[in-house]
Amino acid sequence: xxxxxxxxxxxxxxxxxxxxxxxxxxxxxxxxxxxxxxxxxxxxxxxxxxxxxxxxxxxxxxxxxxxxxxxxxxxxxxxxxxxxxxxxxxxxxxxxxxxxxxxxxxxxxxxxxxx
Numbered sequence: 832x833x834x835x836x837x838x839x840x841x842x843x844x845x846x847x848x849x850x851x852x853x854x855x856x857x858x859x860x861x862x863x864x865x866x867x868x869x870x871x872x873x874x875x876x877x878x879x880x881x882x883x884x885x886x887x888x889x890x891x892x893x894x895x896x897x898x899x900x901x902x903x904x905x906x907x908x909x910x911x912x913x914x915x916x917x918x919x920x921x922x923x924x925x926x927x928x929x930x931x932x933x934x935x936x937x938x939x940x941x942x943x944x945x946x
Contacts, residue, residue, distance in 0.1 A: 853873055853884065853885050854875065854885060855884065855885065855897070856885055857885060857886075857887070857895070859871070859885070860872065860873065860885050860886055860887040861887050863887070864887040870886070870887050870888045870928065871886065871887050872885070872886040872887070872888055872896075873885040873886070874901060874932075879912075880900050880901075880903070881900060881901040881908065881912075882898060882899070882900050882901075883896050883897055883898060883899050883900070883901075884897070884898075885897070888923065888924075890924055891924055896924070901932075905922075907921050907932050910932070911934050914934055916931070916932060916933045917930065917931070917932045918930070918932075
């Protein structure tokens with residue numbers, strides 16, 4: 832549960848909130864951003880990639896960063912793929928962020944999503 836929002840991940844790459852698919856849906860991430868002034872992203876695992884399937888993050892051209900990947904060379908990626916949360920600096924689209932990423936599954940084999 833994040834800010835009272837409960838996530839359920841029944842299939843690889845599909846993220847659900849109360850049975851509604853979150854992929855390509857922005858109400859929840861935009862609500863989080865409006866409440867906290869922080870960026871919110873939901874990643875889905877596709878093979879060895881963590882891909883943004885819902886986000887309030889904007890690219891330099893102003894478009895949502897939907898479909899972009901978490902850098903596999905980043906410390907955040909390494910922690911998440913090991914099943915550990917990551918709190919620390921993250922650089923995205925040449926901007927520095929203080930990031931907190933949390934894997935939603937208990938084991939690396941089951942890891943399908945990250946918030």
